[in-house]
Amino acid sequence: MRFSMLFVFVIVVGIYSYNFSEAREPVCSKFAYEEQLLEKMIRTEIKVETMVNEIKKTEDNIISTLGDIKQTVADFTDMFADMRGNITDEMLKRGEEIKRREESFKTLFEETRKTLTSGIEAEKEKIIQLQGKLEQPPVAFYAHHLKDMLLDTTDEILIFEKTFTNEGTGYDTSTGLFTAPVGGLYQFVIHTCAYKGKHSYLGLVLEGNVIAADANYGDESYGCNNFGAIVRVKLGSKIWVKSHRQVLTASFNQSGYRFNTFSGLLVNN
Structure with missing residues (x-):
């Protein structure tokens, strides 16, 4: 669509340029006029074709560049997705390790507390017994x-x-x-x-x-x-x-x- 519009525009510009130059050239025979007109049209067509080719090349380059950019963006997206996945896995592993250590610490703390409590109760009982003996009168x-x-x-x-x-x-x-x-x-x-x-x-x-x-x-x-x-x-x-x-x-x-x-x-x- 863009190419067709560009081609029409070039033809119109060529015809307009031809008419303008024709108005300035001196009037010659009909044969010379048609020969010159044909020559100008051929030159114009060649120029248009050259311009179309250049536009086509430019368009191809732009499409190729856009493809490269799109691929690069996709590569970066995949890379970031992998990085995010790796980071998420590592965070989950760290979280599980922290939770495991926390549970281990809780278990150790509870066992230590029970041991100390049992030891304290035993010592308390001994103290009570000794106190009772000290409080008892001699027999x-x-x-x-x-x-x-x-x-x-x-x-x-x-x-x-x-x-x-x-x-x-x-x-x-x-x-x-x-x-x-x-x-x-x-x-x-x-x-x-x-x-x-x-x-x-x-x-x-x-x-x-x-x-x-x-x-x-x-x-x-x-x-x-x-x-x-x-x-x-x-x-x-x-x-x-x-x-x-x-x-x-x-x-x-x-x-x-x-x-x-x-x-x-x-x-x-």
């Missing part, structure tokens, strides 16, 4: 002075009527029974002195079970013996000393320097 007793000096009945409980020490008030001077105010490891010691020519059979009893025993003989003089035990006693358990065999000749010496005693001490709870 110890030292009783003396037998109420019955003969012990002529089996399983008779020895009652020591007086105490030098009764920390924790566990020993009862009216019954001869020690009731543990605190559970723990205790040491008990019994010291007795048989009268001259007399003897006795004694036992240390914990909740009805004899855990230590002694036989004391005073042949030609006064005989004194010690016996006892270290035993774990529960809170509220009772312990006492008894005569575990009937002896009609039993008798104890209770002078000022020969004490018959029953003592106990909380060693560890």
Whole structure:
């Protein structure tokens, strides 16, 4: 379309130029006039053809250049698309890595928190126990002075009527029974002195079970013996000393320097 319009324009310009030059040339014969006109038309056609070729070449160059530009734009578009895809993939990978590390940190933090909490609770419990032990009064007793000096009945409980020490008030001077105010490891010691020519059979009893025993003989003089035990006693358990065999000749010496005693001490709870 553009080429056709251009061709018409060139023809019109050529004819106009011819008429204008013809008006200035002197009038010749009809043959000369037609010859000159034909020659001018041929020259004009040649020029037009040359111009058309040049226009065609220019148009081809422009189309080629536009194609190159279009291809370049497409190449850049593809390149940017690839770059954007690569950047997006890398960002996703980075995001996943950050999320994984965050989850790992949360898990480690929670495990550490639980471990520390458990350790703190255990230490707190130990402190509470130690505090309880420190707050508990000491437990110890030292009783003396037998109420019955003969012990002529089996399983008779020895009652020591007086105490030098009764920390924790566990020993009862009216019954001869020690009731543990605190559970723990205790040491008990019994010291007795048989009268001259007399003897006795004694036992240390914990909740009805004899855990230590002694036989004391005073042949030609006064005989004194010690016996006892270290035993774990529960809170509220009772312990006492008894005569575990009937002896009609039993008798104890209770002078000022020969004490018959029953003592106990909380060693560890």
